[in-house]
Amino acid sequence: MPDTAATAPRAGPGAFADVLRLPGVGAITAIAMAARIPATAVGVTLTLHTVTTLGHGFGAAGLVAAAVPTGMAIGAPLLGTMVDRHGLRPVLALTMTAGLLFWSVAPLLGYAGLLGAAFVAGILTLPVFSLVRQVIAAAVPAGRRRPAFALDSMTVEISYMTGPAVGSLLTVWLGSATTMRVIGAGLVLAGIALWRLDPPVRADGDGAARTGPRPPLRSWLTRPLVGALLAVTAAVIAIMGTEFAFIAALTSSGQAWAIALVNAVWCLASLLGGFLYGSARRGLPLPLLLAALGLATLPAALAWSWWSLLFLLLPAGLATASTLAAGSAAIGDLAPDRVRGLVTGLQGSATTLGIAIATPLAGVLVDTASPGVAMLACGSVAVVAAGVAAPLLRVRT
Known part of the structure; x- marks a missing residue:
C-alpha cells in the first residue's frame, strides 16, 4: 500500500480514506465520536433533571445547563496549556477523577449545589472537542487537514443527532439520576480509551513537555x-x-x-x-x-x-x-x-x-x-x- 502521507492529496472519498490511514487518525476519530455522544447529552439531561426531578422551571434549568459550557469556556484553555506542558495523561487523570466525582454525586444535590458543582465540573471536564482538534492538527500534515477537519465536523453532527436524543430517552425510561451516571460512565470510558491510545498532541509525536521557553x-x-x-x-x-x-x-x-x-x-x-x-x-x-x-x-x-x-x-x-x-x-x-x-x-x-x-x-x-x-x-x-x-x-x- 502506498504511503498516503507522502503522496499527493486525492479528491473525493479517497481524501477521507487517505486521512484515516494516517497513524492514529482512525482510532482518535472513532473515540471522538463515542466520547461526544455523552458530552452532547449533558445539556438536555441536566435540563430534564432540574425540571422533572428537582421541580424547578425551565429558567432555572437553563442556568444549570449553561453552567457546564460556561465552565468549559474557562477550563478549555487552562487544560490545553496543561497538555502543552505536561502531556495528555495527567490531564486525563484530572478530568476523569473530577468527572467521576461530579456525575456520582450530582443526582444527590439540591438546585444550588448542582448549579455550583456543574460550573466547577465544566472547568474540569475533558475538553474532547478541543483535544481531538489538537490531535488531528498534530497527526495530519498541513496539506491534508481540510478533509481531516471536515471528517471531524461530520462526526460532530452525528454526535449532536444522537446524544441529546439518547439523553432525553434514557431520562424518560430510566430516570434522570441513572442517566446522569450513565453519562459519567461514558465520559470516563472515553478518558480510559484516550489514555490507552495516548495520541500525539504535537507534530513531533512527543507527548511529554518540551524544555525551553514558550x-x-x-x-x-x-x-x-x-x-x-x-x-x-x-x-x-x-x-x-x-x-x-x-x-x-x-x-x-x-x-x-x-x-x-x-x-x-x-x-x-x-x-x-x-x-x-x-x-x-x-x-x-x-x-x-x-x-x-x-x-x-x-x-x-x-x-x-x-x-x-x-x-x-x-x-x-x-x-x-x-x-x-x-x-x-x-x-x-x-x-x-x-x-x-x-x-x-x-x-x-x-x-x-x-x-x-x-x-x-x-x-x-x-x-x-x-x-x-x-x-x-x-x-x-x-x-x-x-x-x-x-x-x-x-x-x-
Whole structure:
C-alpha cells in the first residue's frame, strides 16, 4: 500500500480514506465520536433533571445547563496549556477523577449545589472537542487537514443527532439520576480509551513537555488567528441561534412534533456539505463560507410551516459543517506546536462564547419580535463577521 502521507492529496472519498490511514487518525476519530455522544447529552439531561426531578422551571434549568459550557469556556484553555506542558495523561487523570466525582454525586444535590458543582465540573471536564482538534492538527500534515477537519465536523453532527436524543430517552425510561451516571460512565470510558491510545498532541509525536521557553504571546496571537476565532464564534451564533429560533417557531405554532424531523434533515444537509468540502480538490476561504452560512440562513425567516422551514434550512445546513471545518483547519494551521493545546482550547472557548451569545440573543428576539427576526439577526451576525474576518485572515505574520 502506498504511503498516503507522502503522496499527493486525492479528491473525493479517497481524501477521507487517505486521512484515516494516517497513524492514529482512525482510532482518535472513532473515540471522538463515542466520547461526544455523552458530552452532547449533558445539556438536555441536566435540563430534564432540574425540571422533572428537582421541580424547578425551565429558567432555572437553563442556568444549570449553561453552567457546564460556561465552565468549559474557562477550563478549555487552562487544560490545553496543561497538555502543552505536561502531556495528555495527567490531564486525563484530572478530568476523569473530577468527572467521576461530579456525575456520582450530582443526582444527590439540591438546585444550588448542582448549579455550583456543574460550573466547577465544566472547568474540569475533558475538553474532547478541543483535544481531538489538537490531535488531528498534530497527526495530519498541513496539506491534508481540510478533509481531516471536515471528517471531524461530520462526526460532530452525528454526535449532536444522537446524544441529546439518547439523553432525553434514557431520562424518560430510566430516570434522570441513572442517566446522569450513565453519562459519567461514558465520559470516563472515553478518558480510559484516550489514555490507552495516548495520541500525539504535537507534530513531533512527543507527548511529554518540551524544555525551553514558550513562544511569546504576540508571536502566535496574530491577527489571522483572531480572525479565525471570530469566524468560529460568529458561525456558532448563526447555527445555535437558528436552532433556538426554529424550535420556538415550531413550538408556538403547535408543530413541536416536527422539531426532531427538521433538525435531522438539517444535520443530514450539514453532513453532505462537510463531505463535499472535505472531498473537493480545493477548499473555499473561511470568510466566504461564513458569509454563505449567514446568507443561507436568512431565507428561513420566511418559513410559514414545518415543511417550508425544512426546505428553507437546507442551504444553511449545507454550509454548517464546512464552515466549522474551515475554522478548525485555519486555527490548526496558525497554532504553533508548542502552544497548540492552548490555541485549540481558545477555539473551544470561542465556540462556547458563540453558544452563550446565541441563545439569549435569539430568546430576546423571539419574545420581543418573532422567530423569523431572530433568524435574520443571527444570520446577519455571520455575514458581518465574515466582512471583519476577511482582512484579518489575509494578513499572515
